[in-house]
Amino acid sequence: AGDFRFDEAILMPPHQAADMVWHAGLIGQDAAGKPTGWADIHPHLFHANTDDRVYFVGDLMGMISDQFGHYPKSGHVANYIGRIVAKYIAQRVAGQEVTPLLPDNLCYMMVNTEPQEEISVKFTYELDASGKVIQTQTDMDVRTADLVPEDFAWARSKFSDFLGI
Structure with missing residues (x-):
């Protein structure tokens, strides 16, 4: 692929499910x-x-869906789905029918630190009439300081949820 110049970079190895999933024979097939x-x-x-x-x-x-592929690989989605799965298990233990729930995803991006400005993207998910998961994406592409307090409030709520602080 050649050489690439960069000031900052995120280098990520190939991404896939952990070995445990492979060993359990639970990997999907195309x-x-x-x-x-x-x-x-x-x-x-x-x-x-x-x-x-x-x-x-x-x-x-x-x-998840041929419309969008996979859910974003984010802590927000993992936490949300973890809570959903806990509800599913509780419903099953109580002998109840599982009520399908879907996550959302929200990503704030600080694009300027002085002055502080952010953009964001939100994903919502719902089941269509055939039971297929459909994604709707809402972009806030205009840099604004208005999103900064929302971002920090979101982060505090996630830290509280993840870490109990």
Whole structure:
């Protein structure tokens, strides 16, 4: 690919599900039968397609929808789906039917520090009439200081949720 000049960079190795998922035989396959590298997951119940007692949360999650592919590999989504899965397990233990829930995703990006300005992108998900997960994306592309307090409030709420602080 050649040399690339950069002032700052994020270098990421190839991304896929952890070895545990491979060893358990829970990796999805594409139409040709080739492993996808991601967990073979029910798109809105978040359990393995081959075993409804095994739930997936986080970056290992495979294809959700042919409209958008995978959920973003973000802590926000993993935390949200973790909470959904906890509700699903509680419903099953109580002998109730599982009520499908879907996450959302929100990403704030500080694009200037002096003065502080941000943009954001929000994703919402819903099931269409056929049961397919559909994504709607809302971009806030105009740099604004108005998003800064929202971002810090969001971060505080996530830290509180993740870490109990």
